[in-house]
Amino acid sequence: MLQINNLKKHFGGVKAVNDSSFVVREKTITALIGPNGAGKSTVFNLVSGVLKQDNGTIMLRDQDITNFSPEKVSNSGISRLFQHSTLFNNLTIEENLLLAFDNEDTKFFKNLLSSNKTPKIKKHKILEILELVAMEKFVSKLARDLSYGQKRLIELARTILNPHTFLMLDEPVAGVNPALRKIISEVLLKLKKQGETILLIEHDMNFTLNVADQVIVMDEGKVIACGKPKEIKNNKKVLKAYFGE
Numbered sequence: 001m002l003q004i005n006n007l008k009k010h011f012g013g014v015k016a017v018n019d020s021s022f023v024v025r026e027k028t029i030t031a032l033i034g035p036n037g038a039g040k041s042t043v044f045n046l047v048s049g050v051l052k053q054d055n056g057t058i059m060l061r062d063q064d065i066t067n068f069s070p071e072k073v074s075n076s077g078i079s080r081l082f083q084h085s086t087l088f089n090n091l092t093i094e095e096n097l098l099l100a101f102d103n104e105d106t107k108f109f110k111n112l113l114s115s116n117k118t119p120k121i122k123k124h125k126i127l128e129i130l131e132l133v134a135m136e137k138f139v140s141k142l143a144r145d146l147s148y149g150q151k152r153l154i155e156l157a158r159t160i161l162n163p164h165t166f167l168m169l170d171e172p173v174a175g176v177n178p179a180l181r182k183i184i185s186e187v188l189l190k191l192k193k194q195g196e197t198i199l200l201i202e203h204d205m206n207f208t209l210n211v212a213d214q215v216i217v218m219d220e221g222k223v224i225a226c227g228k229p230k231e232i233k234n235n236k237k238v239l240k241a242y243f244g245e
Helices: 040-047 070-075 093-098 105-113 120-132 148-161 178-193 205-211 229-233 236-243
Strands: 002-011 014-024 029-033 055-060 078-081 166-170 198-201 214-219 222-227
Touching (some): 002 040, 014 040, 014 055, 014 214, 029 205, 040 166, 040 198, 070 078, 078 148, 093 120, 093 148, 148 166, 178 205, 205 229, 214 229, 222 236
Parallel strands (some): 014 222, 029 198, 029 214, 166 198
Antiparallel strands (some): 002 014, 002 055
């Protein structure tokens, strides 16, 4: 599904991503992990078009998306959950989720002014996704009235609603309580069962090792290990990167 080849991105003398290559297989959950400063977020920003690489290629299926703008990357089928909250606090959950359908601001706000004309198919799809993340009771709530963890679930719902073939999730459970982490874990496994392909960054190792089919480990801009969770758990290079052992 996604193939990264010899990717490089330097910021002055800092080699944020240094000749890294890896593959994300279709219909799997792949975790990209590593200590702080390993280059994970830079890879995400390169894939989603937020940053431009110094060298290397990014392939989505058979399409070279290396030099695509963020908008073109999104239109090619990549939907990304960002690390920080991007909800509109003064809008309802339903109104926030309409953003997934209406990428053009003018169209979105036009719909808000005539919300009674919102097609039933959109409302049904929104309710369906809210049920998936166990938030269907909050459809009419304002985003500002939700807890941080509940907002994270809504952001995940919006990422899923956005038309896509590939999901990129940046720290989906960071700052989320254990009960909601369990819900997010179940959601990701359901999505995989439905045929979704997911690449995620996450610092919670227990969460990561329980949901991922494949784990890619970065350190100092390089991929140092790749394998199944059990293999990564006992990998000497990984232990050294995290714990200096």
